[in-house]
Amino acid sequence: MEPIPTLRWVDGSLRLLDQRLLPDEERYVDCSRVEELVRAIKTLTVRGAPAIGIAAAYGAVIAAMTADDDGSFPDRVSADLDALESTRPTAVNLFICIRRQREILQRAEGKDEAVELLLEQANRFLEEDLESSRAMGRFGADLLEPDSVLLTHCNAGGLATAGLGTALAVIYEASDRGWVSQVYVDETRPLLQGARLTAWELCRAGVPVRVLPDSAAPSLLRSGTVDAVLVGADRVAVNGDVANKIGTYTLALAAMKAEVPFYVVAPLSSFDPETQDGGGIEIEHRGREELELLGDRKVLPDRAEVYNPAFDVTPSDMVTALITERGILK
Numbered sequence: 001m002e003p004i005p006t007l008r009w010v011d012g013s014l015r016l017l018d019q020r021l022l023p024d025e026e027r028y029v030d031c032s033r034v035e036e037l038v039r040a041i042k043t044l045t046v047r048g049a050p051a052i053g054i055a056a057a058y059g060a061v062i063a064a065m066t067a068d069d070d071g072s073f074p075d076r077v078s079a080d081l082d083a084l085e086s087t088r089p090t091a092v093n094l095f096i097c098i099r100r101q102r103e104i105l106q107r108a109e110g111k112d113e114a115v116e117l118l119l120e121q122a123n124r125f126l127e128e129d130l131e132s133s134r135a136m137g138r139f140g141a142d143l144l145e146p147d148s149v150l151l152t153h154c155n156a157g158g159l160a161t162a163g164l165g166t167a168l169a170v171i172y173e174a175s176d177r178g179w180v181s182q183v184y185v186d187e188t189r190p191l192l193q194g195a196r197l198t199a200w201e202l203c204r205a206g207v208p209v210r211v212l213p214d215s216a217a218p219s220l221l222r223s224g225t226v227d228a229v230l231v232g233a234d235r236v237a238v239n240g241d242v243a244n245k246i247g248t249y250t251l252a253l254a255a256m257k258a259e260v261p262f263y264v265v266a267p268l269s270s271f272d273p274e275t276q277d278g279g280g281i282e283i284e285h286r287g288r289e290e291l292e293l294l295g296d297r298k299v300l301p302d303r304a305e306v307y308n309p310a311f312d313v314t315p316s317d318m319v320t321a322l323i324t325e326r327g328i329l330k
């Protein structure tokens with residue numbers, strides 16, 4: 001299975017598959033300025049925890065390439081890294097990748113060496129991501145059985161990473177083994193990452209997909225149709241609490257009640273050794289327009305306020321197992 005070209009370094013710029021336009025259009029945008037990449041991350045042109053981290057690592061290369069080669073060089077690059085870090089607060093991959101690039105920047109002697117070393121590291125992140133997705137796929141598929149009916153939420157696929165994804169890497173591996181009879185995909189309100197992105201990816205790979213409104217998932221689980229739930233993570237705290245796309249907690253509650261295994265698939269780059277539990281994870285809140293508009297149509301009265309958290313936290317005792325590239329944590 002070949003990975004989707006979600007992000008690639010091409011001729012000195014970062015080429016992103018514009019995820020806002022899928023599934024209608026496969027269009028690429030090139031970022032050669034840090035401001036362009038900052039906007040791309042904020043607007044979800046590129047999204048998903050591992051992909052955001054790797055994109056920001058390439059952002060550090062762009063910052064070094066575009067900064068003047070004089071005494072202001074380290075400060076200019078560092079200010080660009082601050083801007084990249086301030087794009088989205090929840091996915092820890094962003095902060096881990098930027099921290100690594102800051103260390104490299106401090107060590108480098110001069111602009112040329114900085115560009116070279118930062119690019120090497122960004123390429124390494126990309127390659128490691130592909131490798132770890134294959135490993136997570138194998139470990140996760142070993143937990144499943146032939147004829148599995150699976151349920152997933154948001155997009156934890158190749159579009160969210162530089163590889164095959166996390167939860168979807170497991171589904172791809174299980175599908176290669178001939179074990180997947182159906183994948184239910186939550187549409188994932190309000191930005192529809194499930195309906196637009198996961199359904200697109202799975203259809204492209206020939207996996208049978210059925211999309212459902214998020215609100216239908218609890219009764220589907222209760223019906224006994226689903227054998228396992230597989231989701232990704234934006235951040236895993238030290239105690240195993242998991243932040244992921246809003247609606248994940250609802251699924252975990254319903255899965256627990258229905259006694260359906262609830263698996264979180266996440267590379268170690270999504271584990272945060274500095275956050276003890278889910279209470280310490282900053283949850284991003286997004287703008288009114290995401291709820292106010294349905295396509296071009298306005299569906300909210302002007303005087304109604306909105307509550308639009310992009311993520312929620314699922315306590316570790318509701319997670320059957322965490323599937324990583326090094327093995328399974330129960």
Ligand code: MRU
Nearest residue numbers: 047048049154156160232233245
């Ligand atoms: O707001 P998004 O689309 O960036 O949210 C993405 C998710 O919540 C994914 O489930 C998560 O990043 C895991 S991706 C492998």
